[in-house]
Amino acid sequence: MTERHWLFGDQLGPHFLTPGPSGPAGDAPVVMIEARSVFRRRRFHRAKAHLVLSAMRHRAAELGDRVRYVRADTYREGLREAAGDGGVTVHHPTSRAALRLVRSLDRVRVLPARGFLLPHEEFRAWADGRDGRRLRQEDFYRWVRREQDLLMDGDTPAGGRWNHDHANREPPPRGARTLDAPRPYRPREDGIDEEVRADLDRWEREDGIRFVGRDGPRLFPASRREALAALRRFTEHRLAGFGPHEDAMLAADPVMSHSLLSTSLNLGLLDPAEVVAAAEDAWRAGRAPVHSVEGFVRQVAGWREYVWQLYWYFGEDYRHRNALRHRAPLPGWFLELDADAVTARCLSTVLAQVRDTGWTHHIPRLMVLGSHALQRGWDPRAVTDWFHRCFVDGYDWVMLPNVIGMSQYADGGRMTTKPYTSGGAYLHRMSDLCRGCAHRPGDRTGERACPFTTGYWSFVHRHRAVLAGNRRTSRAVQGLDRLGDVEEVLRTERERGDAPP
Incomplete structure (x- = not known):
């Protein structure tokens, strides 16, 4: 009996069905499972949920009678309904949680990963x-x-x-x-998108599944x-x-x-x-x-x-790295993508982009959102989860190294040579986001002090021992020592507390 081949929702291209020694049989029937439990575990961006479900359903429509598409509460229930006791193949999943699941199922045979350049x-x-x-x-x-x-x-x-x-x-x-x-x-929505949006509305209304952000016309x-x-x-x-x-x-x-x-x-x-x-x-x-x-x-x-x-x-322990010992929880305005609560134009603008589309490019992610989280000492695991949930291209494998290593320096330098954060001067040079802002990028103190500038010097002060020993950041510590108003800068940062900048 031919094994069925299971396609996860991030394995939707033709290269995941190419037969061969490391692929499914050429005529293998296909299984796809839409598991609502995924959306119960995390509060995803609504546009992300829409995109994933739309992409899965579009792929199922392309495969026609070859696919058994099951909507279930969990993957285990869906696989039992779709394949019974028959054998199943699946390409190596992209998350550790999914890999643990498929390896725990006796009848599932895991094939090598596809969708990347190197084994x-x-x-x-x-x-x-x-x-x-x-x-x-x-x-x-x-x-x-x-x-x-x-x-x-x-x-x-x-x-x-x-x-x-x-x-x-x-x-x-x-x-x-x-x-x-x-x-x-930019794509045009179709009947599948209308069906997805209606289902998401019903899940929110009847099943208690909650999302964050807005689900406008599908952009991807x-x-x-x-x-x-x-x-x-x-x-x-x-x-x-x-x-x-x-x-x-x-x-x-x-x-x-x-x-x-x-x-x-x-x-x-x-x-x-x-x-x-x-x-x-x-x-x-x-x-x-x-x-x-x-x-x-x-x-x-x-x-x-x-x-x-x-x-x-x-390895799995990497997600628990916290070299800078940052423990602060993410504030409510950030979790809710409440851009209107934020005065700093750069942060408000980027947060609104995430709220409205679930996307910004790599520099706003790193030097606005990530930099602010790093300066405020937010828990890197919580920051990682936020990026995973709120970005349409966010997956565990994407965000774990990007946030723990690149953005939050929680691995102590295994990926990067220095923490990536800056004062307002960098944002002013590389953007127009300081134009018309209530804050001034060069001000460290006072009513119009830039939260990124005070945040930067506060970060350098808290971690001066680590930064002084790094040749790429030692000059920042020397710069801190030359500031004549360092105590006033730190007081300005303390007074802000967790209030939106």
């Missing part, structure tokens, strides 16, 4: 061969480029450099409200066809302008030239190999400069792949 064992061999050296992303990225022959001219990186960050860190154009980039691909692809259209739109019209301003922020233009492909990659609608190949093809065809293409390839083949591999390599 786990290849990364482990590379990491174990580092002889105690830190697993820096730059070293990993160059290794992947060589191994995958990606953006290479023989043994030489395309354009003669591995890293084009020097061309990709420009502030926004002076005085511009928008980057004036070609518009991104929910099918393979839509995802391919989004990829084409980006590589043909937007990739060329991506690089220079990828770290910049504009209040009226949250998308700028970013690809918006993270949801399609993380739902499994796109394979990262085809995404980076499309970007390289654009460069070789002369449609995009090498610095923009390299910056984008770095995001996919460098950072995304790196985070996926570290999630499994570091």
Whole structure:
């Protein structure tokens, strides 16, 4: 009897059904399970719940009679209904919790992971061969480029450099409200989306399932066809302008030239190999400069792949890391995405973007939301859970290394060489978010003191022993010692307490 093949909700592309030694049988019937318990365990963003369910139901519609689509309370109940006592295959899930589940089921056979560039064992061999050296992303990225022959001219990186960050860190154009980039691909909702929205309304009304954020028109692809259209739109019209301003922020233009492909990659609608190949093809065809293409390839083949591999390599204990001993709970206004309660324009603007769309690009995540959490000493596990729930592209494997390691420095430097936080001067230089704000980025004290500036110096003061011993942050400690108003700065920060900045 042919084994059924189980597709999780983030395994929706054709590469999860490709037959072979590490795949399901070519004619394997398919099982998909929509488990309401997932939405009871966490209070997800409503737009995220909509996108995941819409994508699953679109995939089921594509598969037609081949799939048994079950709506159940739990995965165990759904699998029992869909497959009975028959054998089931499933590709390695993307979370430890899901892997524990499938391994606990005797009749389920776990196949190798798909949707990433490298098998786990290849990364482990590379990491174990580092002889105690830190697993820096730059070293990993160059290794992947060589191994995958990606953006290479023989043994030489395309354009003669591995890293084009020097061309990709420009502030926004002076005085511009928008980057004036070609518009991104946006899908059209259909009957499946209407059904999903009605079901979510009913779950809230009758089942007590609660969400956060708003569920406006769906902004991200929910099918393979839509995802391919989004990829084409980006590589043909937007990739060329991506690089220079990828770290910049504009209040009226949250998308700028970013690809918006993270949801399609993380739902499994796109394979990262085809995404980076499309970007390289654009460069070789002369449609995009090498610095923009390299910056984008770095995001996919460098950072995304790196985070996926570290999630499994570091082990389950990694989520409990708290090197800075931050314990403060997340305040209610942050949990509720109450942007209107916040005075600081940068934080209010970004929080509103999350509330309304479930998405911002990587710099608002790191240097506004994450930086504020780090400065306030919020519990890194709670911050990780918040990012997981509130972002449409957020999954456990995505957010655990990104938040524990990159954003909150809770691992003490296993991933990064320093904590990523700053005062208002950085935000003022890299955005227009300080324009019209009630606070002044250069003010450390007084009624108009910038919460990021006072927060930064308060953070340096609390952790001066750690920061003084790090060559990349020792100058910040020296700067603190030169401040003539340090006690007033600390008093200003204390008086704010947990009030919205």
